[in-house]
Amino acid sequence: MYDTVNFRLREYEAGGVDFLAETSCYFDVTGTHNFKGETVLSGSLNGLRVTVSRSGVNIKDGSLCKWYLGDNFQTMGRGDVKRAIENLSDTLHLPMDKANVTRLDIAQNFIVKHPTDVYFNHLGILMHAQRLQQPDGLYYSQTGRRLVFYDKIKEQKNKREPVPELYAGRNVLRYEQRYTSRIATQLKTTEITGALLYDEAFYIKLLNGWRDAYGSIQKINDVSINFEAMKTKQDLYKMGVLSLMERTGGQMEMFNQITEAQKRGELTSKQAYDLRQAVNDACRVKENLSVPNDAIKELDKKVNEAVKYYR
Template identity: 55%
Template sequence: MYDTVEMKVTRAEVEGVDFINEIAPYLNPEGVASHDFSGTPVVTGHIDNLSVSISPYQVRVKGGSLCKWMLGDNYQAMGRADTQRAIEQLSDTLHLPMERAIITRLDVGLSIPVKQPCVNYFNHLGVLNYAQRLQQPNSLYYHRHSQAERLCFYDKNREQRDNREAIPDLYRGVNVLRYEQRYMARLPSLLGVAQVTGAMLYDEGFYISLLNRWREAYRAIKKVNDITLNFQAMRTKRDLQTMGVLAMVERVGGEVEMIAHINEAQKRGDLTAKQAFDLRQAVKSACKVRDGLTAPTEAISELDKKIAEAVRYYR
């Protein structure tokens, strides 16, 4: 389930290799020579959709999907076996031991066919502790760990059309929700290892740990349930008051939107900090209520099931 993988091979990983003169000729088309800000010579080019930058000190592979390079598109899920073949093929192409490469960015993702338009699922994915939630018309992002890690949900077919790329026949006319966990920097710290290398990508234990992280990150997102007017579940005035809060939350578009309105009112000076805090707590408390007042939405029930199945299947 890997997608974008950025990596580098430095002089510490190989000995006696003249990167500029020996590796640059393998780029297609032949790389373009220039200099960086310090005057160091750099050759940039491509291996199909992968961007490659070569200096006397390192070779960097970046700016492209390893899955698309290996399998032709990233609708497919690139598992351990495919990843090992990709690293071996990249090693043959660049004449470098890419299993020793240091991984500097890593995306774990899956394209999920779903029943409803993708935006319906975004609206039911609420807050995530210690993360900044950013929703756009066709995507939803969570940034955490000072943006070193991102969770991304987006309409895959819409992205393909925007980029003028073909949609595989199997996915035409289908709602395809893409969910990715992107490790943008500081991978050893985020993943609790000394270093992430090319060979680790197809190590069974490491691969399974990444899939579990991908699943658990999704599970940690608070889901916004549908609200049902279940009068049989309302036994007290307190239940009725809670139902009133829930009805208001539903009217403005969900818990996240309601809290955003409260925050805006505080910024305008309509609410004091204490008043805004109390209202946010009231909304959060009401949205935690189960006991028949709220019901899991069909969209989230579907997505929960498919995320769980993906981890079991791709191990």
């Protein structure tokens, strides 16, 4: 489930290694520059970007999964990341298990029945996040993290990289949770090191958070009319409210629009109250008047199944 992992290792954590003289021997140095009076060497290590200075080493902007397994279509589990960090440590002659993690992506690819944009259209608002629809994906931006859904095949082709045979000609939806800053604070721990990534309890916590973040997204148009359960005109009216609500973006978005209309003077307090009550009434009978949409039901199942096996 791991993909991109950025590391920062300081001199005192590495036992006083001379990074400029020693570490630079173990990766392809492509540039030298000065930053705040300090010499910095930069280069790459088979797709990972490496920078070293007298005080530290930074590894970033590359997929640890791709570096170790060859591509990031595969799932990088807990055991894989342990072996990858050991390999990275051996390659650079550094204790990368002690390095601080400055970015962390949890991701999984799903082979799905429908084109990926079908699933994007069913993912609505997420509380305290900005929803950004893109041509080939969907982003939810929050402070210090993002949820990202995109077409993995299109991304691979755009980069002119090969598609593994298992995925060729299929619909592949990728779901990522990216922690980009203040990771330890978000995950309620003092610090996150390379070694912590393969700690079982921490790994389980990460995967459950990835699953729960998906579950917190409101689902748009995730129902179709269940005519067998619709017996009265009142049922039809409520179904109409439900359909409008889901086209709008979910219950909270409907409430937001009602509140804005009230502030503009287009609705009285009583009218706004009545409309909110109608939305609540429709939500309470939702299960009786609707059946789950095939696409969102499929994605729900795949996300939940992905966290069943902790490796």
